[in-house]
Amino acid sequence: MEVGQMQRRLVDYTKSLFMEGFLDAQFLQLQQLQDESNPDFVVEVVSLFFDDSEKLLNDLTMALDQPNVDFKKVDAHVHQLKGSSSSIGAQRVKNACIAFRSFCEEQNIDATLRCLQQVKQEYYLVKNKLETMLRLEQQIVAAGGSIPMIELGF
Amino acid sequence: MESCNCIEPQWPPDDLLMKYQYISDFFIALAYFSIPLELIYFVKKSAVFPYRWVLVQFGAFIVLCGATHLINLWTFTVHSRTVASVMTTAKVLTAAVSCITALMLVHIIPDLLSVKTRELFLKNKAAELDREMGLIRTQEETGRHVRMLTHEIRSTLDRHTILKTTLVELGRTLALEECALWMPTRTGLELQLSYTLRQQNPVGYTVPIHHPVINQVFSSNRAVKISPNCPVARLRPAGKYMPGEVVAVRVPLLHLSNFHINDWPELSTKRYALMVLMLPSDSARQWHVHELELVEVVADQVAVALSHAAILEESMRARDLLMEQNVALDLARREAETAIRARNDFLAVMNHEMRTPMHAIIALSSLLQETELTPEQRLMVETVLKSSNLLATLINDVLDLSRLEDGSLQLDLGTFNLYAVFREVLNLIKPIASVKKLHVSLNLAPDLPEYAVGDEKRLMQTILNIVGNAVKFSKEGSISITAFVAKLDTLRDSKAPEFLPVLSDNHFYLRVQVKDSGSGINPLDIPKLFTKFAQNQSTGTRNSGGSGLGLAICKRVSRMVTKGLLLHLGCDVTMVGSSDECLRLVSHEHKVVFMDICVPGIDSYGITIRIHEKFTKRHERPLLVALTGNTDKVTKENCMRAGMDGLILKPVSLDKMRSVLTDLLEHRVFFEAI
Numbered sequence: 149m150e151v152g153q154m155q156r157r158l159v160d161y162t163k164s165l166f167m168e169g170f171l172d173a174q175f176l177q178l179q180q181l182q183d184e185s186n187p188d189f190v191v192e193v194v195s196l197f198f199d200d201s202e203k204l205l206n207d208l209t210m211a212l213d214q215p216n217v218d219f220k221k222v223d224a225h226v227h228q229l230k231g232s233s234s235s236i237g238a239q240r241v242k243n244a245c246i247a248f249r250s251f252c253e254e255q256n257i258d259a260t261l262r263c264l265q266q267v268k269q270e271y272y273l274v275k276n277k278l279e280t281m282l283r284l285e286q287q288i289v290a291a292g293g294s295i296p297m298i299e300l301g302f
Numbered sequence: 303m304e305s306c307n308c309i310e311p312q313w314p315p316d317d318l319l320m321k322y323q324y325i326s327d328f329f330i331a332l333a334y335f336s337i338p339l340e341l342i343y344f345v346k347k348s349a350v351f352p353y354r355w356v357l358v359q360f361g362a363f364i365v366l367c368g369a370t371h372l373i374n375l376w377t378f379t380v381h382s383r384t385v386a387s388v389m390t391t392a393k394v395l396t397a398a399v400s401c402i403t404a405l406m407l408v409h410i411i412p413d414l415l416s417v418k419t420r421e422l423f424l425k426n427k428a429a430e431l432d433r434e435m436g437l438i439r440t441q442e443e444t445g446r447h448v449r450m451l452t453h454e455i456r457s458t459l460d461r462h463t464i465l466k467t468t469l470v471e472l473g474r475t476l477a478l479e480e481c482a483l484w485m486p487t488r489t490g491l492e493l494q495l496s497y498t499l500r501q502q503n504p505v506g507y508t509v510p511i512h513h514p515v516i517n518q519v520f521s522s523n524r525a526v527k528i529s530p531n532c533p534v535a536r537l538r539p540a541g542k543y544m545p546g547e548v549v550a551v552r553v554p555l556l557h558l559s560n561f562h563i564n565d566w567p568e569l570s571t572k573r574y575a576l577m578v579l580m581l582p583s584d585s586a587r588q589w590h591v592h593e594l595e596l597v598e599v600v601a602d603q604v605a606v607a608l609s610h611a612a613i614l615e616e617s618m619r620a621r622d623l624l625m626e627q628n629v630a631l632d633l634a635r636r637e638a639e640t641a642i643r644a645r646n647d648f649l650a651v652m653n654h655e656m657r658t659p660m661h662a663i664i665a666l667s668s669l670l671q672e673t674e675l676t677p678e679q680r681l682m683v684e685t686v687l688k689s690s691n692l693l694a695t696l697i698n699d700v701l702d703l704s705r706l707e708d709g710s711l712q713l714d715l716g717t718f719n720l721y722a723v724f725r726e727v728l729n730l731i732k733p734i735a736s737v738k739k740l741h742v743s744l745n746l747a748p749d750l751p752e753y754a755v756g757d758e759k760r761l762m763q764t765i766l767n768i769v770g771n772a773v774k775f776s777k778e779g780s781i782s783i784t785a786f787v788a789k790l791d792t793l794r795d796s797k798a799p800e801f802l803p804v805l806s807d808n809h810f811y812l813r814v815q816v817k818d819s820g821s822g823i824n825p826l827d828i829p830k831l832f833t834k835f836a837q838n839q840s841t842g843t844r845n846s847g848g849s850g851l852g853l854a855i856c857k858r859v860s861r862m863v864t865k866g867l868l869l870h871l872g873c874d875v876t877m878v879g880s881s882d883e884c885l886r887l888v889s890h891e892h893k894v895v896f897m898d899i900c901v902p903g904i905d906s907y908g909i910t911i912r913i914h915e916k917f918t919k920r921h922e923r924p925l926l927v928a929l930t931g932n933t934d935k936v937t938k939e940n941c942m943r944a945g946m947d948g949l950i951l952k953p954v955s956l957d958k959m960r961s962v963l964t965d966l967l968e969h970r971v972f973f974e975a976i
Contacts (some may be wrong), residue, residue, distance in 0.1 A: 174955075177863075177867075180870070180956055186866060189866050193859060193862045193863060193866065200859055206734065231859070234931065235952065236859060236863065293470060
């Protein structure tokens with residue numbers, strides 16, 4: 149596949165992510181921050197996000213598995229997850245976290261468990277998407293092309 | 303008897319009658335012959351005689367008549383025919399000449415008579431001319447007298463000398479008995495005898511001014527004959543002699559008090575002095591017209607001379623006044639200088655004296671800040687500190703301004719590289735400008751000299767001030783600095799009317815134009831721009847825009863993103879992962895510390911307090927900014943109370959970070975509106 153075609157595929161893919169709500173404008177900000185002095189910025193941030201989120205989700209799972217759930221701690225974790233997901237623009241994850249937090253306040257175990265599942269699901273989805281996107285980018289760069297800038301109308 | 307040709311006379315020669323006739327004829331002949339001789343003699347003597355030929359004619363006539371009578375002598379006795387014929391010839395000739403002469407005399411006698419009349423006429427004419435010559439000579443002499451008098455009068459500017467000389471010269475020229483000058487008194491109601499010719503020191507003799515004779519004299523500019531009985535004319539003790547004729551003339555006086563050049567008086571002053579001239583008592587002399595004219599002329603000259611003297615007096619007075627004023631001004635200037643020096647000394651001392659307690663306040667307030675305080679107390683201390691800093695800046699400004707005002711601000715002149723100054727300004731301003739994403743361009747005109755003589759530091763200060771303002775007040779866009787040599791016609795500024803540019807070979811006017819795309823200045827405020835303490839001027843904002851911004855951030859992903867934002871904006875970023883690391887690494891080089899306050903395990907408030915403790919001097923302490931996703935007011939209040947300088951809501955976009963940094967650097971505080 150030649151570069152132009154790959155680039156077009158990337159653009160379409162990225163656009164679909166935005167359309168489907170996986171990513172929001174914050175992700176664009178991240179992309180803007182990537183320049184010659186910081187060529188791997190997005191990759192680095194996304195990787196960091198993945199690491200952090202995995203850890204947080206593990207902690208959350210463990211915390212909710214306890215007989216006496218420490219909702220404060222759970223809330224703290226969710227809060228963090230919400231923070232990092234909003235930082236990189238993982239919209240659906242962020243929204244799930246918000247819902248999670250409100251149930252934490254209510255101290256509703258069932259609801260929180262359900263939310264946890266929701267969050268996990270969203271997380272894995274977005275992880276998948278982002279990994280695909282990044283792989284596409286890598287291919288383009290390997291083929292000698294440049295990553296096209298996304299112009300979105302919203 | 304022989305017959306002869308002789309002619310016998312009719313009568314015998316011895317007859318008595320014949321004898322008498324013979325004698326008469328002889329004498330006639332004698333006379334007739336002598337007359338021409340006499341004529342010739344006298345004509346020869348006189349050079350002028352127009353009718354010579356007449357004389358000749360007449361002479362011929364006379365001679366012939368004489369000849370006739372002479373020949374007649376021979377006819378008394380018997381005479382020959384020859385004698386008779388000779389006689390006849392003579393008679394005929396005589397007859398002819400006589401007739402001609404008679405005829406001629408008809409012509410000549412009227413001529414001769416008219417000669418006589420002409421001679422009489424000429425004699426009369428000559429007499430007349432003589433008289434006129436006499437008059438002219440008199441006049442010329444008078445003129446000489448006047449000139450001499452005038453010269454004498456005008457040769458001095460002293461009033462007294464002028465008048466005395468006038469009288470003396472007049473007296474001499476006109477052979478006066480007495481000559482006097484009456485001056486009006488101060489009140490103007492009387493005339494006082496001021497100068498006389500003969501009397502040395504006239505007693506203060508006064509005469510009221512409203513006298514018909516005096517009025518008459520004053521009303522005309524001619525010399526007027528007055529009666530010797532008039533009070534002004536009674537200058538001599540009444541003697542047995544008949545007093546001589548008296549003449550009086552007015553002398554206009556110029557009255558000046560403070561030169562009023564614009565309304566130069568045309569003798570509307572109506573102040574006159576009176577000059578009285580008296581001819582010798584017992585002479586039959588009368589005032590001649592030319593003498594009166596002389597008097598009038600002299601009076602005018604005296605008036606002129608007196609006015610000159612008056613002007614001189616006035617100008618001397620004015621000059622003395624000016625000198626007094628000069629002295630007074632000099633004194634005032636010296637006093638003012640002393641006052642300024644005293645004020646400067648006072649200011650310097652006060653400045654120092656004011657700074658000491660100021661420093662105490664600031665230092666102790668800072669120390670107080672680091673102690674345990676309730677949030678209210680902390681706020682109060684903060685306010686005290688802020689105010690004291692402002693006051694300290696104001697004190698500095700006052701001293702600088704006052705030195706600038708009275709010119710005791712010395713300019714440090716030296717040769718420097720003008721281009722380098724602009725480059726330096728550009729270097730200093732670039733970091734801040736790039737933080738604000740402002741594009742700065744420098745445009746130096748080709749005719750701008752590279753080296754100039756002046757106060758480099760102050761020039762840079764000034765340019766930096768203006769450019770700094772441009773950067774400060776522009777939120778976006780570009781700033782352009784243009785420097786060029788100003789031409790004279792472009793220098794006239796209606797907003798600065800006292801600025802009068804001067805052309806010189808060794809100097810040039812540097813024009814620096816700074817254009818920005820900022821909010822601009824309200825046109826109403828423009829006049830106030832360069833007046834101190836005007837309301838819209840920002841005082842005391844001293845922010846050194848450093849070249850690097852140090853940050854300490856404490857959270858992973860958002861840390862990363864924030865770091866990325868900052869790196870993109872051109873800041874130096876230090877990332878830390880824990881409170882201890884943060885406290886260890888934070889230094890006065892860091893300008894801002896960004897803290898995510900909702901991260902568990904990190905006590906942001908604790909860090910805040912510790913940092914406050916670590917940096918006692920406020921300007922060394924980094925600004926502490928909280929990053930939070932929390933949108934409730936409580937968080938904001940907590941942050942403020944803890945002593946943070948700012949709060950931002952996540953997520954932070956690039957633009958947001960840019961404006962936050964700008965605001966932070968400018969105001970040292972930024973609390974996002976929640």
